[in-house]
Amino acid sequence: xxxxxxxxxxxxxxxxxxxxxxxxxxxxxxxxxxxxxxxxxxxxxxxxxxxxxxxxxxxxxxxxxxxxxxxxxxxxxxxxxxxxxxxxxxxxxxxxxxxxxxxxxxxxxxxxxxxxxxxxxxxxxxxxxxxxxxxxxxxxxxxxxxxxxxxxxxxxxxxxxxxxxxxxxxxxxxxxxxxxxxxxxxxxxxxxxxxxxxxxxxxxxxxxxxxxxxxxxxxxxxxxxxxxxxxxxxxxxxxxxxxxxxxxxxxxxxxxxxxxxxxxxxxxxxxxxxxxxxxxxxxxxxxxxxxxxxxxxxxxxxxxxxxxxxxxxxxxxxxxxxxxxxxxxxxxxxxxxxxxxxxxxxxxxxxxxxxxxxxxxxxxxxxxxxxxxxxxxxxxxxxxxxxxxxxxxxxxxxxxxxxx
Numbered sequence: 001x002x003x004x005x006x007x008x009x010x011x012x013x014x015x016x017x018x019x020x021x022x023x024x025x026x027x028x029x030x031x032x033x034x035x036x037x038x039x040x041x042x043x044x045x046x047x048x049x050x051x052x053x054x055x056x057x058x059x060x061x062x063x064x065x066x067x068x069x070x071x072x073x074x075x076x077x078x079x080x081x082x083x084x085x086x087x088x089x090x091x092x093x094x095x096x097x098x099x100x101x102x103x104x105x106x107x108x109x110x111x112x113x114x115x116x117x118x119x120x121x122x123x124x125x126x127x128x129x130x131x132x133x134x135x136x137x138x139x140x141x142x143x144x145x146x147x148x149x150x151x152x153x154x155x156x157x158x159x160x161x162x163x164x165x166x167x168x169x170x171x172x173x174x175x176x177x178x179x180x181x182x183x184x185x186x187x188x189x190x191x192x193x194x195x196x197x198x199x200x201x202x203x204x205x206x207x208x209x210x211x212x213x214x215x216x217x218x219x220x221x222x223x224x225x226x227x228x229x230x231x232x233x234x235x236x237x238x239x240x241x242x243x244x245x246x247x248x249x250x251x252x253x254x255x256x257x258x259x260x261x262x263x264x265x266x267x268x269x270x271x272x273x274x275x276x277x278x279x280x281x282x283x284x285x286x287x288x289x290x291x292x293x294x295x296x297x298x299x300x301x302x303x304x305x306x307x308x309x310x311x312x313x314x315x316x317x318x319x320x321x322x323x324x325x326x327x328x329x330x331x332x333x334x335x336x337x338x339x340x341x342x343x344x345x346x347x348x349x350x351x352x353x354x355x356x357x358x359x360x361x362x363x364x365x366x367x368x369x370x371x372x373x374x375x376x377x378x379x380x381x382x383x384x385x386x387x388x389x390x391x392x393x394x395x396x397x398x399x400x401x402x403x404x
Protein backbone atom coordinates (compact mmCIF):
# COMPACT_ATOMS: atom_id res chain seq x y z
CA UNK A 1 0.00 0.00 0.00
CA UNK A 2 1.26 3.44 -0.91
CA UNK A 3 2.37 5.56 2.00
CA UNK A 4 1.32 9.21 2.22
CA UNK A 5 3.69 10.06 5.03
CA UNK A 6 5.97 13.04 4.33
CA UNK A 7 8.00 12.90 7.55
CA UNK A 8 11.17 11.80 5.72
CA UNK A 9 10.92 14.39 2.92
CA UNK A 10 13.27 17.37 3.06
CA UNK A 11 11.72 20.84 3.42
CA UNK A 12 12.82 22.04 -0.02
CA UNK A 13 11.62 18.85 -1.72
CA UNK A 14 8.26 18.97 0.08
CA UNK A 15 7.63 22.58 -0.97
CA UNK A 16 8.70 21.90 -4.56
CA UNK A 17 6.55 18.77 -4.87
CA UNK A 18 3.51 20.51 -3.41
CA UNK A 19 3.88 23.40 -5.87
CA UNK A 20 4.17 21.01 -8.80
CA UNK A 21 1.15 19.00 -7.70
CA UNK A 22 -0.81 22.21 -7.28
CA UNK A 23 0.00 23.20 -10.87
CA UNK A 24 -0.98 19.74 -12.10
CA UNK A 25 -4.19 19.88 -10.08
CA UNK A 26 -5.24 23.15 -11.75
CA UNK A 27 -4.43 21.74 -15.16
CA UNK A 28 -6.34 18.54 -14.42
CA UNK A 29 -9.40 20.54 -13.35
CA UNK A 30 -9.37 22.48 -16.61
CA UNK A 31 -8.96 19.26 -18.58
CA UNK A 32 -11.78 17.61 -16.62
CA UNK A 33 -14.12 20.53 -17.33
CA UNK A 34 -13.27 20.32 -21.03
CA UNK A 35 -13.99 16.57 -21.00
CA UNK A 36 -17.32 16.99 -19.22
CA UNK A 37 -18.35 19.70 -21.67
CA UNK A 38 -17.48 17.51 -24.65
CA UNK A 39 -19.27 14.50 -23.14
CA UNK A 40 -22.43 16.55 -22.89
CA UNK A 41 -21.98 17.94 -26.40
CA UNK A 42 -21.69 14.39 -27.76
CA UNK A 43 -24.50 13.11 -25.52
CA UNK A 44 -22.22 10.32 -24.36
CA UNK A 45 -23.91 10.29 -20.94
CA UNK A 46 -27.20 9.49 -22.60
CA UNK A 47 -25.62 6.76 -24.71
CA UNK A 48 -24.20 5.28 -21.56
CA UNK A 49 -27.72 4.85 -20.18
CA UNK A 50 -27.90 7.78 -17.77
CA UNK A 51 -30.83 10.14 -17.66
CA UNK A 52 -28.67 13.21 -17.20
CA UNK A 53 -25.10 14.39 -17.17
CA UNK A 54 -25.49 14.97 -13.46
CA UNK A 55 -26.38 11.35 -12.80
CA UNK A 56 -23.54 10.24 -15.10
CA UNK A 57 -20.93 12.23 -13.21
CA UNK A 58 -22.14 11.04 -9.83
CA UNK A 59 -22.13 7.39 -10.79
CA UNK A 60 -19.10 7.19 -13.08
CA UNK A 61 -16.79 9.55 -11.23
CA UNK A 62 -18.13 9.11 -7.67
CA UNK A 63 -18.77 12.83 -7.36
CA UNK A 64 -21.11 14.17 -4.72
CA UNK A 65 -24.25 16.00 -5.73
CA UNK A 66 -22.65 19.43 -5.16
CA UNK A 67 -19.37 18.48 -6.84
CA UNK A 68 -21.19 17.24 -9.94
CA UNK A 69 -23.35 20.38 -10.16
CA UNK A 70 -20.32 22.62 -9.72
CA UNK A 71 -18.28 20.96 -12.47
CA UNK A 72 -21.16 20.73 -14.90
CA UNK A 73 -22.02 24.38 -14.40
CA UNK A 74 -18.39 25.36 -14.90
CA UNK A 75 -17.99 23.13 -17.95
CA UNK A 76 -20.98 24.72 -19.64
CA UNK A 77 -19.79 28.24 -18.83
CA UNK A 78 -16.24 27.50 -19.98
CA UNK A 79 -17.45 26.09 -23.30
CA UNK A 80 -19.28 29.36 -23.84
CA UNK A 81 -16.25 31.43 -22.82
CA UNK A 82 -13.12 29.30 -23.55
CA UNK A 83 -10.78 31.78 -21.81
CA UNK A 84 -12.02 30.27 -18.55
CA UNK A 85 -10.15 27.02 -19.25
CA UNK A 86 -6.83 28.83 -19.52
CA UNK A 87 -7.54 31.04 -16.49
CA UNK A 88 -8.24 28.00 -14.29
CA UNK A 89 -5.27 26.03 -15.64
CA UNK A 90 -2.94 28.97 -15.02
CA UNK A 91 -4.29 29.49 -11.50
CA UNK A 92 -5.59 32.97 -12.26
CA UNK A 93 -9.19 32.09 -11.38
CA UNK A 94 -10.76 29.54 -9.06
CA UNK A 95 -13.93 27.62 -9.81
CA UNK A 96 -15.82 29.64 -7.20
CA UNK A 97 -14.66 32.92 -8.74
CA UNK A 98 -15.87 31.87 -12.18
CA UNK A 99 -19.34 31.08 -10.84
CA UNK A 100 -19.41 34.42 -8.99
CA UNK A 101 -18.65 36.27 -12.24
CA UNK A 102 -20.95 34.16 -14.38
CA UNK A 103 -23.92 36.54 -14.33
CA UNK A 104 -21.76 39.38 -15.64
CA UNK A 105 -20.12 37.48 -18.49
CA UNK A 106 -21.10 38.37 -22.05
CA UNK A 107 -19.40 37.76 -25.37
CA UNK A 108 -18.29 41.40 -25.43
CA UNK A 109 -17.05 41.68 -21.84
CA UNK A 110 -15.90 38.16 -20.91
CA UNK A 111 -12.19 38.47 -21.75
CA UNK A 112 -11.78 41.87 -20.09
CA UNK A 113 -13.71 40.84 -16.98
CA UNK A 114 -11.81 37.58 -16.57
CA UNK A 115 -8.51 39.42 -16.92
CA UNK A 116 -9.55 42.02 -14.35
CA UNK A 117 -10.55 39.30 -11.88
CA UNK A 118 -7.31 37.31 -12.22
CA UNK A 119 -5.59 36.72 -8.89
CA UNK A 120 -8.12 38.64 -6.81
CA UNK A 121 -9.55 37.54 -3.46
CA UNK A 122 -13.24 36.92 -2.79
CA UNK A 123 -13.66 40.38 -1.25
CA UNK A 124 -11.93 42.01 -4.23
CA UNK A 125 -14.15 40.07 -6.64
CA UNK A 126 -17.24 41.31 -4.81
CA UNK A 127 -15.93 44.86 -5.06
CA UNK A 128 -15.21 44.34 -8.77
CA UNK A 129 -18.80 43.24 -9.34
CA UNK A 130 -20.14 46.19 -7.34
CA UNK A 131 -18.05 48.60 -9.42
CA UNK A 132 -19.41 47.21 -12.69
CA UNK A 133 -22.97 46.58 -11.58
CA UNK A 134 -23.88 49.08 -8.84
CA UNK A 135 -27.01 48.45 -6.81
CA UNK A 136 -29.27 50.90 -5.01
CA UNK A 137 -28.60 51.92 -1.43
CA UNK A 138 -30.19 49.71 1.19
CA UNK A 139 -32.90 51.64 3.07
CA UNK A 140 -32.22 51.77 6.80
CA UNK A 141 -34.75 49.60 8.60
CA UNK A 142 -35.12 47.36 11.61
CA UNK A 143 -37.58 44.48 11.34
CA UNK A 144 -38.38 41.88 13.99
CA UNK A 145 -37.84 38.29 12.94
CA UNK A 146 -40.92 36.04 13.28
CA UNK A 147 -40.53 33.51 16.08
CA UNK A 148 -41.66 29.98 15.35
CA UNK A 149 -42.62 27.67 18.19
CA UNK A 150 -43.74 24.12 18.69
CA UNK A 151 -45.31 22.36 21.66
CA UNK A 152 -43.41 19.71 23.57
CA UNK A 153 -45.46 16.51 23.68
CA UNK A 154 -43.95 15.47 27.00
CA UNK A 155 -44.48 18.67 28.98
CA UNK A 156 -46.99 20.69 26.99
CA UNK A 157 -44.72 23.77 27.18
CA UNK A 158 -44.14 25.93 24.14
CA UNK A 159 -40.55 25.34 22.98
CA UNK A 160 -38.84 27.76 20.55
CA UNK A 161 -37.96 25.98 17.34
CA UNK A 162 -34.23 25.77 16.79
CA UNK A 163 -33.21 27.79 13.76
CA UNK A 164 -29.88 28.28 12.06
CA UNK A 165 -29.52 32.04 12.13
CA UNK A 166 -27.94 33.65 9.07
CA UNK A 167 -24.34 34.68 9.55
CA UNK A 168 -23.64 38.42 9.69
CA UNK A 169 -22.25 39.63 6.38
CA UNK A 170 -20.96 42.73 4.68
CA UNK A 171 -20.98 42.92 0.90
CA UNK A 172 -20.22 45.75 -1.55
CA UNK A 173 -23.16 47.38 -3.32
CA UNK A 174 -21.41 50.05 -5.37
CA UNK A 175 -18.12 51.97 -5.30
CA UNK A 176 -17.44 52.90 -1.63
CA UNK A 177 -20.85 51.61 -0.50
CA UNK A 178 -21.61 48.40 1.39
CA UNK A 179 -24.58 46.47 2.66
CA UNK A 180 -24.45 45.17 6.25
CA UNK A 181 -26.83 42.51 7.49
CA UNK A 182 -27.07 40.89 10.91
CA UNK A 183 -29.63 39.80 13.47
CA UNK A 184 -30.37 41.88 16.57
CA UNK A 185 -31.34 40.60 19.97
CA UNK A 186 -34.00 42.40 21.95
CA UNK A 187 -31.29 43.95 24.13
CA UNK A 188 -29.42 45.28 21.08
CA UNK A 189 -32.66 46.67 19.68
CA UNK A 190 -33.41 48.47 22.96
CA UNK A 191 -29.87 49.87 23.03
CA UNK A 192 -30.28 51.14 19.48
CA UNK A 193 -33.50 52.96 20.33
CA UNK A 194 -31.86 54.48 23.41
CA UNK A 195 -28.80 55.55 21.39
CA UNK A 196 -31.07 57.22 18.84
CA UNK A 197 -32.75 59.14 21.64
CA UNK A 198 -29.46 60.17 23.25
CA UNK A 199 -27.92 61.20 19.92
CA UNK A 200 -30.97 63.04 18.64
CA UNK A 201 -29.15 66.39 18.68
CA UNK A 202 -26.42 65.13 16.30
CA UNK A 203 -28.57 62.72 14.27
CA UNK A 204 -32.03 64.33 14.29
CA UNK A 205 -33.68 61.67 12.12
CA UNK A 206 -32.14 58.78 14.01
CA UNK A 207 -30.36 57.47 10.88
CA UNK A 208 -29.28 53.93 11.82
CA UNK A 209 -26.17 53.98 9.65
CA UNK A 210 -24.96 57.23 11.26
CA UNK A 211 -25.67 55.90 14.74
CA UNK A 212 -23.62 52.78 14.05
CA UNK A 213 -20.82 54.81 12.50
CA UNK A 214 -20.59 57.04 15.56
CA UNK A 215 -20.68 53.98 17.81
CA UNK A 216 -17.90 52.32 15.80
CA UNK A 217 -15.71 55.42 16.04
CA UNK A 218 -16.15 55.47 19.81
CA UNK A 219 -15.49 51.74 20.09
CA UNK A 220 -12.36 51.94 17.94
CA UNK A 221 -10.95 54.78 20.03
CA UNK A 222 -11.63 52.85 23.23
CA UNK A 223 -10.08 49.62 21.91
CA UNK A 224 -7.01 51.41 20.53
CA UNK A 225 -6.49 52.97 23.95
CA UNK A 226 -6.87 49.58 25.64
CA UNK A 227 -4.77 47.49 23.24
CA UNK A 228 -2.22 49.98 21.91
CA UNK A 229 -2.15 52.69 24.61
CA UNK A 230 -3.36 55.22 22.06
CA UNK A 231 -3.97 58.70 23.46
CA UNK A 232 -4.17 62.28 22.25
CA UNK A 233 -1.94 63.39 25.14
CA UNK A 234 0.96 60.94 25.32
CA UNK A 235 3.23 61.00 28.35
CA UNK A 236 6.64 59.42 28.89
CA UNK A 237 6.35 55.76 29.79
CA UNK A 238 7.04 54.59 33.31
CA UNK A 239 9.65 51.97 34.00
CA UNK A 240 8.67 48.63 35.52
CA UNK A 241 10.58 45.98 37.40
CA UNK A 242 8.85 43.38 35.24
CA UNK A 243 11.03 42.93 32.12
CA UNK A 244 8.01 41.76 30.14
CA UNK A 245 6.12 45.00 30.69
CA UNK A 246 6.07 47.17 27.57
CA UNK A 247 5.75 50.92 28.25
CA UNK A 248 2.74 52.67 26.74
CA UNK A 249 4.86 55.05 24.66
CA UNK A 250 6.74 52.10 23.16
CA UNK A 251 3.44 50.42 22.25
CA UNK A 252 2.23 53.56 20.50
CA UNK A 253 5.40 53.93 18.45
CA UNK A 254 5.47 50.25 17.48
CA UNK A 255 1.83 50.28 16.35
CA UNK A 256 2.44 53.41 14.28
CA UNK A 257 5.64 51.98 12.75
CA UNK A 258 4.09 48.59 11.92
CA UNK A 259 0.86 50.24 10.70
CA UNK A 260 -1.34 48.04 12.85
CA UNK A 261 -0.55 44.78 11.05
CA UNK A 262 1.68 41.78 11.48
CA UNK A 263 5.31 42.65 10.79
CA UNK A 264 6.44 39.15 9.84
CA UNK A 265 8.24 39.02 6.47
CA UNK A 266 9.03 35.78 4.69
CA UNK A 267 12.33 34.88 3.09
CA UNK A 268 10.87 35.83 -0.28
CA UNK A 269 9.94 39.27 1.00
CA UNK A 270 6.21 38.81 1.46
CA UNK A 271 4.83 40.46 4.58
CA UNK A 272 1.97 38.91 6.51
CA UNK A 273 -1.23 40.94 6.08
CA UNK A 274 -2.92 39.84 9.31
CA UNK A 275 -4.61 42.57 11.34
CA UNK A 276 -6.44 40.32 13.80
CA UNK A 277 -5.16 38.90 17.10
CA UNK A 278 -1.99 40.99 17.01
CA UNK A 279 0.52 40.67 19.86
CA UNK A 280 3.59 42.61 20.92
CA UNK A 281 6.67 40.42 20.47
CA UNK A 282 10.25 40.86 21.70
CA UNK A 283 12.60 40.31 18.75
CA UNK A 284 15.36 39.45 21.18
CA UNK A 285 13.45 37.43 23.79
CA UNK A 286 13.15 38.54 27.39
CA UNK A 287 14.76 35.23 28.37
CA UNK A 288 17.87 36.46 26.55
CA UNK A 289 17.76 39.91 28.15
CA UNK A 290 15.79 41.50 25.32
CA UNK A 291 14.65 44.99 26.28
CA UNK A 292 11.20 46.52 25.79
CA UNK A 293 12.38 49.16 23.32
CA UNK A 294 10.88 50.32 20.05
CA UNK A 295 13.72 48.68 18.13
CA UNK A 296 13.21 45.35 19.90
CA UNK A 297 9.39 45.20 19.86
CA UNK A 298 7.24 44.32 16.87
CA UNK A 299 3.64 43.44 16.13
CA UNK A 300 2.99 39.81 15.22
CA UNK A 301 -0.17 37.83 14.69
CA UNK A 302 -0.68 34.88 17.03
CA UNK A 303 0.49 32.32 14.46
CA UNK A 304 3.71 34.15 13.60
CA UNK A 305 4.39 34.90 17.25
CA UNK A 306 4.28 31.19 17.98
CA UNK A 307 6.38 30.48 14.91
CA UNK A 308 9.04 32.93 16.10
CA UNK A 309 9.09 31.26 19.52
CA UNK A 310 9.42 27.82 17.94
CA UNK A 311 12.32 28.97 15.81
CA UNK A 312 14.07 30.59 18.76
CA UNK A 313 13.60 27.99 21.49
CA UNK A 314 12.63 24.89 19.52
CA UNK A 315 9.19 23.56 18.67
CA UNK A 316 9.28 20.74 21.24
CA UNK A 317 10.26 23.06 24.07
CA UNK A 318 7.53 25.58 23.22
CA UNK A 319 4.93 22.86 22.86
CA UNK A 320 5.80 21.62 26.34
CA UNK A 321 5.52 25.17 27.67
CA UNK A 322 2.11 25.64 26.06
CA UNK A 323 0.86 22.36 27.50
CA UNK A 324 2.10 23.38 30.94
CA UNK A 325 0.38 26.75 30.61
CA UNK A 326 -2.86 25.06 29.56
CA UNK A 327 -2.63 22.68 32.54
CA UNK A 328 -2.02 25.55 34.95
CA UNK A 329 -5.18 27.26 33.77
CA UNK A 330 -7.23 24.22 34.68
CA UNK A 331 -5.92 23.59 38.20
CA UNK A 332 -6.80 25.52 41.37
CA UNK A 333 -3.30 26.51 42.40
CA UNK A 334 -2.68 30.19 43.28
CA UNK A 335 -1.96 32.35 40.28
CA UNK A 336 0.78 34.94 40.02
CA UNK A 337 -1.72 37.29 38.44
CA UNK A 338 -5.50 37.14 38.73
CA UNK A 339 -6.60 37.97 35.18
CA UNK A 340 -10.30 37.76 36.15
CA UNK A 341 -9.85 40.83 38.33
CA UNK A 342 -8.14 43.02 35.73
CA UNK A 343 -11.21 43.80 33.53
CA UNK A 344 -13.13 44.97 36.62
CA UNK A 345 -10.25 47.20 37.72
CA UNK A 346 -9.95 48.66 34.22
CA UNK A 347 -13.70 49.35 34.16
CA UNK A 348 -13.24 51.32 37.39
CA UNK A 349 -10.63 53.53 35.71
CA UNK A 350 -7.46 51.80 36.96
CA UNK A 351 -4.51 52.07 34.58
CA UNK A 352 -3.47 48.80 32.86
CA UNK A 353 -0.10 48.50 34.60
CA UNK A 354 -1.60 49.37 38.01
CA UNK A 355 -4.37 46.82 37.42
CA UNK A 356 -1.87 44.08 36.63
CA UNK A 357 0.24 44.86 39.71
CA UNK A 358 -2.82 44.94 41.94
CA UNK A 359 -4.11 41.66 40.50
CA UNK A 360 -0.85 39.92 41.38
CA UNK A 361 -1.63 40.35 45.07
CA UNK A 362 -4.85 38.36 44.70
CA UNK A 363 -2.76 35.19 44.51
CA UNK A 364 -2.86 35.18 48.33
CA UNK A 365 -6.66 34.68 48.29
CA UNK A 366 -7.21 32.44 45.23
CA UNK A 367 -10.42 30.88 46.57
CA UNK A 368 -12.14 34.13 47.51
CA UNK A 369 -15.18 35.27 45.50
CA UNK A 370 -14.54 37.62 42.61
CA UNK A 371 -16.18 40.53 44.46
CA UNK A 372 -13.81 40.13 47.42
CA UNK A 373 -10.75 39.81 45.18
CA UNK A 374 -11.69 43.01 43.34
CA UNK A 375 -12.09 44.91 46.60
CA UNK A 376 -8.79 43.52 47.87
CA UNK A 377 -7.01 44.50 44.63
CA UNK A 378 -8.41 48.03 44.86
CA UNK A 379 -6.53 48.54 48.13
CA UNK A 380 -3.29 48.39 46.11
CA UNK A 381 -4.45 50.98 43.59
CA UNK A 382 -4.43 54.00 45.91
CA UNK A 383 -1.98 56.93 45.88
CA UNK A 384 1.70 56.21 46.25
CA UNK A 385 2.60 55.63 49.87
CA UNK A 386 -0.96 54.79 50.88
CA UNK A 387 -1.33 52.12 53.52
CA UNK A 388 -1.90 48.67 52.06
CA UNK A 389 -4.68 46.68 53.66
CA UNK A 390 -3.76 43.12 54.68
CA UNK A 391 -5.49 40.21 52.99
CA UNK A 392 -8.97 39.62 54.43
CA UNK A 393 -9.53 36.53 56.52
CA UNK A 394 -13.17 36.07 55.50
CA UNK A 395 -13.88 35.24 51.91
CA UNK A 396 -17.62 35.88 51.87
CA UNK A 397 -18.80 39.21 50.52
CA UNK A 398 -22.00 40.87 49.36
CA UNK A 399 -22.77 40.80 45.66
CA UNK A 400 -20.89 43.21 43.43
CA UNK A 401 -22.68 46.52 43.24
CA UNK A 402 -24.64 46.10 46.48
CA UNK A 403 -24.71 48.80 49.07
CA UNK A 404 -21.75 48.82 51.46
